Amino acid sequence: MEEYEHTSPSYWQSVGMAAVGLGFLSFILELMLQYFQLSAEGSTGGLIVSTVGSVAVCLFMALGGLIAIWHYAKTYNLTLSIGRGALIGFFTGVGLVIVSVVLSQMWTLIDPDLNQRMMESMIRTYEEMDIPEEFKEQLIDATAAEVEDPSILMSVLSQIPVSGILNLLSGMLGVALFAREKQGDNV
Amino acid sequence: MNVNLQHTKYYLMVLILGMIVVVLSLGSGLYPRLGGMWQYSLFGEVCHQNPDRSFFIGDYPMAVCSRCFGFYSSFAAAWVVVPVMGTFIQKSAAFYGKLLAIVLGIIAADIVLNSLSFWINTNLSRFFTGLLLGLSVAFAIGSQFLTSK
Numbered sequence: 321m322e323e324y325e326h327t328s329p330s331y332w333q334s335v336g337m338a339a340v341g342l343g344f345l346s347f348i349l350e351l352m353l354q355y356f357q358l359s360a361e362g363s364t365g366g367l368i369v370s371t372v373g374s375v376a377v378c379l380f381m382a383l384g385g386l387i388a389i390w391h392y393a394k395t396y397n398l399t400l401s402i403g404r405g406a407l408i409g410f411f412t413g414v415g416l417v418i419v420s421v422v423l424s425q426m427w428t429l430i431d432p433d434l435n436q437r438m439m440e441s442m443i444r445t446y447e448e449m450d451i452p453e454e455f456k457e458q459l460i461d462a463t464a465a466e467v468e469d470p471s472i473l474m475s476v477l478s479q480i481p482v483s484g485i486l487n488l489l490s491g492m493l494g495v496a497l498f499a500r501e502k503q504g505d506n507v
Numbered sequence: 508m509n510v511n512l513q514h515t516k517y518y519l520m521v522l523i524l525g526m527i528v529v530v531l532s533l534g535s536g537l538y539p540r541l542g543g544m545w546q547y548s549l550f551g552e553v554c555h556q557n558p559d560r561s562f563f564i565g566d567y568p569m570a571v572c573s574r575c576f577g578f579y580s581s582f583a584a585a586w587v588v589v590p591v592m593g594t595f596i597q598k599s600a601a602f603y604g605k606l607l608a609i610v611l612g613i614i615a616a617d618i619v620l621n622s623l624s625f626w627i628n629t630n631l632s633r634f635f636t637g638l639l640l641g642l643s644v645a646f647a648i649g650s651q652f653l654t655s656k
Contacts, residue, residue: 371557375614454566458544462547483552492651
């Protein structure tokens with residue numbers, strides 16, 4: 321395998337591919353879950369599908385770094401340092417959030433009422449939950465505020481820290497699984 | 508065989524980030540006077556945050572579900588001990604690939620069997636499956652930080 325220090329091809333194609341691909345997938349899955357939740361509100365089936373689906377969305381959001389490293393290492397037949405893996409993973413996490421948020425905002429042009437209906441559905445769900453009243457009110461207020469004052473910038477900024485960290489870790493994991501330098505393999 | 512920690516700068520970065528994420532994932536139960544829902548917004552896209560499936564601190568559910576909290580907390584705890592794990596965690600990429608596949612299989616089985624009513628998972632069982640994933644990921648990444656003399 322070539323060492324990346326000697327020839328270091330650009331990783332942006334891999335970052336872009338993983339960010340756009342997984343951002344699009346998580347957007348589509350989340351959209352499907354929202355429509356399913358609205359149509360099956362209150363049913364046990366609705367709860368099951370939304371739980372399973374949300375785990376899948378979480379996986380898509382966290383695995384960007386791993387996929388980007390896999391693509392980069394396989395395309396150029398490279399081994400990578402752990403720091404470069406972290407960097408590629410972090411950039412992928414940021415890109416993934418931007419793609420997902422922008423697509424979600426664009427969908428509001430196609431179905432402007434979706435967010436409003438989702439808010440009402442979520443508030444009904446919260447009201448039925450056995451949680452303290454004070455927290456319930458905070459939850460409802462926060463949900464309403466997000467819908468009444470949607471901001472792409474705020475959505476992106478609030479999601480980047482955790483998504484960035486998770487993808488930074490999955491980028492490092494990608495190095496450990498697909499592009500590790502020699503020594504670890506031999507032990 | 509002696510084993511040394513390498514990439515110390517990145518090790519510390521992950522340690523600090525891991526600790527910050529664990530504290531944030533606790534939600535507002537530890538510091539209710541600060542109030543607000545900002546911790547919950549941070550994790551909104553990566554966790555369903557269903558209070559029925561979350562641990563509570565006081566009157567407040569954590570900002571993540573019990574499975575996610577199992578992942579974050581065990582990752583941080585395992586990361587702390589990576590430097591003293593020595594050759595125990597120095598395994599091949601193939602070993603960690605298989606380990607992660609098994610752990611993800613256990614999580615998938617927990618979710619699917621619960622959905623089909625063959626098994627009822629609890630906050631504790633969900634926490635345990637998250638814990639397995641956190642340990643596996645921490646040791647897989649951590650193995651890259653150790654070098655044999």
